Amino acid sequence: MDAILEAGARILSESGWAGFNTNVVAKLAGVSIGSFYQYFPDKLALIDAIRDRHLQDCLMALRGLPMDAPRLEDFAAALVDALVSAHGRHPGLHRVLLDETPSGGHLDPASAFETEYIGIYARAIGIFAGRALDEKSRADAMVLSDAVDGVIHNAARRGQLSDGSIRAALILLVETFLSRLRLTDYKGASA
Amino acid sequence: MDAILEAGARILSESGWAGFNTNVVAKLAGVSIGSFYQYFPDKLALIDAIRDRHLQDCLMALRGLPMDAPRLEDFAAALVDALVSAHGRHPGLHRVLLDETPSGGHLDPASAFETEYIGIYARAIGIFAGRALDEKSRADAMVLSDAVDGVIHNAARRGQLSDGSIRAALILLVETFLSRLRLTDYKGASA
Amino acid sequence: MDAILEAGARILSESGWAGFNTNVVAKLAGVSIGSFYQYFPDKLALIDAIRDRHLQDCLMALRGLPMDAPRLEDFAAALVDALVSAHGRHPGLHRVLLDETPSGGHLDPASAFETEYIGIYARAIGIFAGRALDEKSRADAMVLSDAVDGVIHNAARRGQLSDGSIRAALILLVETFLSRLRLTDYKGASA
Amino acid sequence: MDAILEAGARILSESGWAGFNTNVVAKLAGVSIGSFYQYFPDKLALIDAIRDRHLQDCLMALRGLPMDAPRLEDFAAALVDALVSAHGRHPGLHRVLLDETPSGGHLDPASAFETEYIGIYARAIGIFAGRALDEKSRADAMVLSDAVDGVIHNAARRGQLSDGSIRAALILLVETFLSRLRLTDYKGASA
DNA sequence: GATGAATGAGTATTCATTCAT
DNA sequence: CATGAATGAATACTCATTCAT
Structure with a gap:
């Protein structure tokens, strides 16, 4: 989901690694945490995708x-x-x-x-x-x-x-x- | 404690924020977690001191x-x-x-x-x-x-x-x- | 969760403030500590709810x-x-x-x-x-x-x-x- | 030490059991925590004495x-x-x-x-x-x-x-x- | 005796991840 | 597929107590 990527990028940009947490990213992206894990095997995979x-x-x-x-x-x-x-x-x-x-x-x-x-x-x-x-x-x-x-x-x-x-x-x-x-x-x- | 500062700096340098945790810092500094909090009110205070x-x-x-x-x-x-x-x-x-x-x-x-x-x-x-x-x-x-x-x-x-x-x-x-x-x-x- | 409220009330009633601790409450309520914090932001919030x-x-x-x-x-x-x-x-x-x-x-x-x-x-x-x-x-x-x-x-x-x-x-x-x-x-x- | 008794009574009266802690009592009494344990074997002994x-x-x-x-x-x-x-x-x-x-x-x-x-x-x-x-x-x-x-x-x-x-x-x-x-x-x- | 730095078991809280619906 | 309640390992932090000085 592109919304997740975008939400992740925004949080990473604004709050740094310390504020980066899957539940928050999912919420900001407007999807459930379950959907998050449908698209990304884990947290680091999102980081990699954003990178x-x-x-x-x-x-x-x-x-x-x-x-x-x-x-x-x-x-x-x-x-x-x-x-x-x-x-x-x-x-x-x-x-x-x-x-x-x-x-x-x-x-x-x-x-x-x-x-x-x-x-x-x-x-x-x-x-x-x-x-x-x-x-x-x-x-x-x-x-x-x-x-x-x-x-x-x-x-x-x-x-x-x-x-x-x-x-x-x-x-x-x-x-x-x-x-x-x-x-x-x-x-x-x-x- | 200077050992705590040094240990914190090392962990921060080597593992980044993601690996920075008070128990590990205390252990590397060779002091108990209690001593850590004797000298620093919380985790961020150590960061500030290191900075x-x-x-x-x-x-x-x-x-x-x-x-x-x-x-x-x-x-x-x-x-x-x-x-x-x-x-x-x-x-x-x-x-x-x-x-x-x-x-x-x-x-x-x-x-x-x-x-x-x-x-x-x-x-x-x-x-x-x-x-x-x-x-x-x-x-x-x-x-x-x-x-x-x-x-x-x-x-x-x-x-x-x-x-x-x-x-x-x-x-x-x-x-x-x-x-x-x-x-x-x-x-x-x-x- | 109502079970948490009930468990909290029971522990408070039986053991007083001194015996009141989130992990014990969660265990007695039959839920995980994570669920506790899903419903109550912190320990005092449970007290308030019980009150x-x-x-x-x-x-x-x-x-x-x-x-x-x-x-x-x-x-x-x-x-x-x-x-x-x-x-x-x-x-x-x-x-x-x-x-x-x-x-x-x-x-x-x-x-x-x-x-x-x-x-x-x-x-x-x-x-x-x-x-x-x-x-x-x-x-x-x-x-x-x-x-x-x-x-x-x-x-x-x-x-x-x-x-x-x-x-x-x-x-x-x-x-x-x-x-x-x-x-x-x-x-x-x-x- | 009478100062300890008095300090303990005051903290208990003002902050209740939740705020009652040996280090704070000792500080308010103006003695070291070490002295506290010279006179009272443990925390509950002070409670008993106060009572x-x-x-x-x-x-x-x-x-x-x-x-x-x-x-x-x-x-x-x-x-x-x-x-x-x-x-x-x-x-x-x-x-x-x-x-x-x-x-x-x-x-x-x-x-x-x-x-x-x-x-x-x-x-x-x-x-x-x-x-x-x-x-x-x-x-x-x-x-x-x-x-x-x-x-x-x-x-x-x-x-x-x-x-x-x-x-x-x-x-x-x-x-x-x-x-x-x-x-x-x-x-x-x-x- | 008096001191207070040091200890670490214990407690509060977070967050990545799962899974029944 | 999507959901989000539930999980619990991991982490932050407290405080009763000890002991070398």
Whole structure:
């Protein structure tokens, strides 16, 4: 039932893991607790389903990004806006899903997703910074991705998802980082 | 009891909110459940205490940063290293505390902390980017802070806190952003 | 669940507040502890429910009293017998409820009840002693009510609820007091 | 320690059995919990001591009553006033002690006391009603005693211990009952 | 003696899950 | 299929009592 997914996402987003309980989710979804278990074998299965759906939303947003033609600054703005809008429905969801909730089945729940997620950033680095898809640029992609995520999640937490100054600064951060990578042949520091 | 704080931090870091339960914390701390409640009125009070302690640690790390003399790149490296080491003891703690756990008392649990936290970044922007401490640079500080946090939290989650490539990329990100701010007189977009 | 109410009343009556505990009540009622909390938000809510039910029983007994026709001595006997039978099921209950148990919600748990309770005695005084319903007769009603209650509670405590001598003496007490009021125009002493 | 007795009596009177807990009593008494257990083997021993002391106070009040000379109405007034003053210090105590609290040792905790207590009433009946000390008058004594107690306990509960109308009505009740006994050769009803 | 930190059995309460209807 | 009352293991928290200092 889609209502259950939606209710679960909302509770998770608003009350976090601590407030997430099957009876409450079922009630908010307007179905009986029995129906809940008709569709989901257990609580964690719902978490997994919510995660999958949300991560698909995020990927969808990134996949639609204009990689081919545009100027770097247009790409940066498009990236930020896409992610902001992907977090609009349930601002708190992403961080709870990635950071907190245990997973039902998969060893690494975010793994498949993360691979593609990082991959998109890596491709952007390839295109806008003219770098090969080596280990180094994968680390760069991860850092950029995590930085953008961090800003968006915290903006969501503070209710500043639509704040113009934040958006501008984040776009600047992305743009600057990518353009700098083009120039740099930095030497990875030692661990 | 400090042992309780330490045990609580460890469990929170390793098992998240879902695995955090007073009996387990007491057992890991090596005290009886009765002693737990001698020192903390309830479960949330321990969370608050852990949060306070951890945030103090983070602030301490930032306060010790060399703001006066050094070159921007030295500052960036010092910043990243300080935060990495502040997260060394309980890598998962910060994100659980900020992102997931409910708060007992304070209206905004991270508020006082966050004000100083952002303030330090704002000061760095003032020094290294030559910007006044206006609203705009406060947004910049917030974005930079959240970006750095995001990278570090995710690195902690993946066990990559001591990964050299990540460190190098993050330092580059900080350095680039700060040096770009110096050049830019950007117009904050409207919300 | 009515079984829970009944079990609670029985335990309260037999073991007092000290022996009253949700798990035991649930077990005696033949339901799981979970079901207990399905019907009562907490322990005190059950107390309140038991109190309400018991006080209703008492009121019911008094409401049915023959006020119109009969001779004073018939009324006194009917009053005593009604109250004795209202205390028959759970002899210790009333005193525990009034004297010992804390209340969940209402400011004065017995208040609404007490008002009607005293009111019935006041009406009897009006009828059988020919007195107006002023402050003075309200005090008389209170005293008579408390005296009768005291005798019945203590008889219940000693297992003498059906003792004939006690019954006769109590009836005499009521009858004597009411008939004396008819004759007296006493001056209430100063506080 | 007398302070412990006093503190225990106060808590019992004000909060009932539900609020009576050794740590709180010790704190109110200004001694450590350790000292508490120096003087009392356990919680119930304190209850017993409090009960003994209180019942002694009540007996003392009754023993001082003027049985020999005075008119019935003077005796009734003296009786009421003595009991009122015996309940002045801890108005709620008596009912909690008699009605609710379990006892440590004695089979019937109030027994020895009650025997003398009732005995005094029986003697008064003998004197003022000219009745022999048979079973019948023992029942009368019990009823009168319980009636008076009931009025005083409930007055204490409502904070009306010094209310003049209550006092007058209670005195009237006692006086009327005793004088009626003198006239009556009633036949005890069947059990 | 006096102290009060520590103990842990006991009690209140929650919530994932089942199953008879 | 849908329902929601019932279940009980798990968890939060209390308080009588001990004992090392």
